[in-house]
Amino acid sequence: MELITGAEILVRCLKDEGVEYLFGYPGGAVLHIYDALYVQEDVKHILVRHEQAALHAADGYSRACGRPGVALVTSGPGLTNAVTGIANAYMDSIPLVVFSGQVPTALIGNDAFQEVDAVGITRPCVKHNFLVKDVTKLAETVKKAFYIATTGRPGPVLVDLPKDVTIAKTEYHYPKKIKLRSYNPTVKGHAGQIRKAVDLILSAKRPMIYTGGGVILSDGSPELIELTQLLGYPITNTLMGLGAYPATDRQFVGMLGMHGTYEANMAMHHCDVLIAIGARFDDRVTGKLDKFCPTARIVHVDIDPSSISKNVKVDVPIVGSVPNVLRAMISVIRDEKLRSDSEALAHWWRQIDEWRAVKSLSYRHSNEVIKPQYVIEKLYQITEGKAIITSDVGQHQMWAAQYYLFDRPRQWINSGGLGTMGFGLPAAMGAKFAFPDEDVACITGDGSIQMMLQELATMKQYQTPVKIVNLNNGYLGMVRQWQEFFYQKRYCMTYFESLPDFVMLTEAYGHVGMRIEKPGDVEGALREAFAMKDRTVFLDFVTDPSENVFPMIPSGGGQSEMLLAERDEMVSTHHEGMVLL
Amino acid sequence: MNHNDRHLISILMENEAGALSRVANLFSARGYNIESLTVAPTDDPTLSRLTLVTYGNEQIIEQIVKQLNKLIDVVKLIDLSETDAIERELMLVKTRAVGEQRAEMKRLADIFGGRVLDVTDATYTIELTGAGSKLDNFLRAIEKDAILEVVRSGATGIALGQKALHA
Numbered sequence: 001m002e003l004i005t006g007a008e009i010l011v012r013c014l015k016d017e018g019v020e021y022l023f024g025y026p027g028g029a030v031l032h033i034y035d036a037l038y039v040q041e042d043v044k045h046i047l048v049r050h051e052q053a054a055l056h057a058a059d060g061y062s063r064a065c066g067r068p069g070v071a072l073v074t075s076g077p078g079l080t081n082a083v084t085g086i087a088n089a090y091m092d093s094i095p096l097v098v099f100s101g102q103v104p105t106a107l108i109g110n111d112a113f114q115e116v117d118a119v120g121i122t123r124p125c126v127k128h129n130f131l132v133k134d135v136t137k138l139a140e141t142v143k144k145a146f147y148i149a150t151t152g153r154p155g156p157v158l159v160d161l162p163k164d165v166t167i168a169k170t171e172y173h174y175p176k177k178i179k180l181r182s183y184n185p186t187v188k189g190h191a192g193q194i195r196k197a198v199d200l201i202l203s204a205k206r207p208m209i210y211t212g213g214g215v216i217l218s219d220g221s222p223e224l225i226e227l228t229q230l231l232g233y234p235i236t237n238t239l240m241g242l243g244a245y246p247a248t249d250r251q252f253v254g255m256l257g258m259h260g261t262y263e264a265n266m267a268m269h270h271c272d273v274l275i276a277i278g279a280r281f282d283d284r285v286t287g288k289l290d291k292f293c294p295t296a297r298i299v300h301v302d303i304d305p306s307s308i309s310k311n312v313k314v315d316v317p318i319v320g321s322v323p324n325v326l327r328a329m330i331s332v333i334r335d336e337k338l339r340s341d342s343e344a345l346a347h348w349w350r351q352i353d354e355w356r357a358v359k360s361l362s363y364r365h366s367n368e369v370i371k372p373q374y375v376i377e378k379l380y381q382i383t384e385g386k387a388i389i390t391s392d393v394g395q396h397q398m399w400a401a402q403y404y405l406f407d408r409p410r411q412w413i414n415s416g417g418l419g420t421m422g423f424g425l426p427a428a429m430g431a432k433f434a435f436p437d438e439d440v441a442c443i444t445g446d447g448s449i450q451m452m453l454q455e456l457a458t459m460k461q462y463q464t465p466v467k468i469v470n471l472n473n474g475y476l477g478m479v480r481q482w483q484e485f486f487y488q489k490r491y492c493m494t495y496f497e498s499l500p501d502f503v504m505l506t507e508a509y510g511h512v513g514m515r516i517e518k519p520g521d522v523e524g525a526l527r528e529a530f531a532m533k534d535r536t537v538f539l540d541f542v543t544d545p546s547e548n549v550f551p552m553i554p555s556g557g558g559q560s561e562m563l564l565a566e567r568d569e570m571v572s573t574h575h576e577g578m579v580l581l
Numbered sequence: 582m583n584h585n586d587r588h589l590i591s592i593l594m595e596n597e598a599g600a601l602s603r604v605a606n607l608f609s610a611r612g613y614n615i616e617s618l619t620v621a622p623t624d625d626p627t628l629s630r631l632t633l634v635t636y637g638n639e640q641i642i643e644q645i646v647k648q649l650n651k652l653i654d655v656v657k658l659i660d661l662s663e664t665d666a667i668e669r670e671l672m673l674v675k676t677r678a679v680g681e682q683r684a685e686m687k688r689l690a691d692i693f694g695g696r697v698l699d700v701t702d703a704t705y706t707i708e709l710t711g712a713g714s715k716l717d718n719f720l721r722a723i724e725k726d727a728i729l730e731v732v733r734s735g736a737t738g739i740a741l742g743q744k745a746l747h748a
Contacts, residue, residue, distance in 0.1 A: 119599060124610050128653040131598070148653060181748050182595055182656040306647035309640070 006135040006166040007036035013142040015042040016174045019070050021433050023054040027074025028114060029101025032166040046462060049454040051078050053426035055085020059094050060427025063413045064388060065434035068095040068150050075101040076114030084420060086156050087125035091417025093217055095154035097145045104164040105133055118160040127155030135168035143178045152185030153304040154217055185303060189320030189328055197299040197316045198332045204273035205344035207233040213240030214278020214302060220322030221409040227326050230333060231340055234352055236264040238279050240416040243406035257285040258553050259398040262360035262562060267352050268293055269559040276300040278322045281311040291558025301325045360551045360564055361402055370519050372471045372543045376403035379469055382526045387439040388431045392424035392448030395477035398549045400443040422451030429455060432464040441467040446499055447476045456509035459536050467529050468538045473545040481548045506538035515540045585636045589668055589738050592658040593746050596622050596629040600654040604631060613645055617735030628748060632737040656748045661738045668738040672716045675730040676723060678705040693719045
């Protein structure tokens with residue numbers, strides 16, 4: 001058999017793994033790999049402008065299409081720049097395989113030029129990582145990396161490649177299958193537990209289904225929809241789980257948590273049986289733990305045993321993949337013709353409809369100044385709810401989650417766990433690579449967009465037209481909001497006294513820029529932008545700087561202790577524990 | 582059950598570079614306590630056995646066990662505190678031993694089943710094995726001023742009966 005270099009082996013592995021795009025940035029330690037990439041066309045390398053963007057683009061690609069995202073960075077600063085992107089993927093359980101260059105094995109530990117301990121630095125924020133010291137182990141390690149990244153609870157896996165390993169030669173053999181004695185995730189749920197769960201679920205008087213990113217990652221949306229409609233129960237999604245159940249369906253009560261709807265949080269607070277699916281009881285969801293679902297017995301389906309009873313003790317844990325477990329539940333219910341308590345359910349829905357009538361997402365319109373919520377509503381209308389939406393982090397992210405109604409999984413792409421400003425633009429680019437024919441919009445703010453703005457150049461180079469919806473209020477709005485509420489309006493370092501002219505800036509990168517200052521121009525501008533199919537358009541919406549995200553459960557508050565918008569008429573009319581501004 | 586009970590957790594893991602760091606890292610990253618830790622390869626050179634002592638309430642120990650199991654390098658583990666098991670630790674103690682102290686020190690070492698490994702005209706070096714609590718008792722039994730140096734291996738253990746941990 002022919003002997004080939006480590007670099008050639010890596011490229012062949014990627015090809016055999018079916019990798020379409022490799023997002024990366026070259027440097028000294030990965031030169032052999034780039035040379036091997038040069039002589040082939042199967043794996044398309046996308047040259048970003050910053051390694052963090054390579055990770056976010058690979059991440060956005062993966063979230064959009066479900067296949068693993070792949071990135072390649074050089075040693076030292078290449079790797080350290082990538083760490084934010086790796087941590088971001090880790091927190092949201094996104095399957096990525098990241099290759100980093102490393103100094104030659106003989107120099108490891110010598111403080112060589114552009115040396116960092118990549119495996120050490122990334123250890124706390126990867127699912128697993130490898131340092132390949134022997135070229136004969138390379139192909140097998142790559143296979144393991146893809147296997148680990150994409151199975152069980154997915155996550156990023158890093159493979160660190162010393163330069164000498166990429167030039168050393170060996171025979172190429174890519175294993176078809178891999179088995180690890182120490183890693184064997186449970187996919188099928190325990191039949192006894194499933195039976196117990198079904199009994200508890202059907203005994204509910206005030207049931208509530210609460211689902212998270214796990215449903216999307218496992219492609220469990222069809223099963224979730226079937227089960228939810230079979231039961232007729234109300235359902236809420238976490239920020240990471242939006243789209244798993246159609247937001248326009250009557251049974252959907254909106255997102256829950258810190259900026260969730262009134263009806264979602266009140267239904268959580270008052271439910272007697274909670275069915276948690278692929279969600280991890282994050283602090284932004286639970287609020288104060290001892291006030292979380294005080295009357296509920298809890299069923300929890302998750303592929304990761306460590307997510308179960310981590311924050312909230314559950315009554316019926318089921319370890320397994322979401323579609324698998326839900327199919328089993330549906331079978332039990334259908335085969336035995338089991339029924340839920342329809343009378344109690346009707347009563348419960350009447351209560352939920354009362355909470356719904358509060359209209360917690362209503363806001364004051366204005367003819368003078370653009371309300372950020374209005375921009376999202378118009379974006380939703382003009383894209384007919386069909387665009388892939390990415391977001392950055394802050395107020396705009398919450399408004400996007402609240403006002404764009406996601407009807408399908410993988411349509412909503414945002415940094416939930418780590419909350420990484422700068423994620424939105426490269427993620428949108430990644431999503432566009434996955435679905436070149438779909439409309440992709442990045443909802444962002446004047447703070448976040450400046451963290452990854454350089455990617456406008458990448459988007460020009462590869463012609464990935466994205467519509468950038470910038471909600472420009474001149475502030476770091478979410479931080480400003482907290483300063484307003486909790487720091488007596490001392491707006492320390494949240495106002496940008498200087499912002500670039502985003503229109504000119506975008507045009508300098510070769511794209512189209514638009515500045516929109518009046519509410520009456522919002523719709524027209526959006527229509528114009530989306531009509532330009534093959535252009536990236538930066539829509540700089542000058543929005544009301546004083547607008548806040550409501551509803552809001554202040555940090556440390558319980559689910560029923562929501563702040564609704566500044567609507568005085570509600571002060572004396574509603575439920576206990578509700579604090580109004 | 583909110584007591585911070587002591588748990589002896591024994592882990593069979595891949596004998597790979599970095600495996601130990603992953604375990605240690607997990608404890609520091611998640612704020613768990615780690616009192617002692619001991620690790621060595623097994624009869625199968627591809628596997629290491631790591632034993633650690635930690636404290637926590639039921640919920641914390643459950644999380645520790647789950648998080649450890651989640652590490653890719655961990656093949657299997659057992660919480661030896663949840664089963665009939667034997668715990669052993671090795672301790673080497675250098676004590677002052679002059680005049681009447683010499684006979685007293687030797688007598689105490691004998692009572693605790695220790696062995697004197699090295700003798701000088703002013704010191705004894707004593708080897709002792711046993712459960713951690715027995716070693717603590719020995720240190721309490723001898724004069725505090727007489728202790729020159731204490732080296733402990735950290736606890737290790739094995740389940741009693743037919744139960745065995747293997748890949």
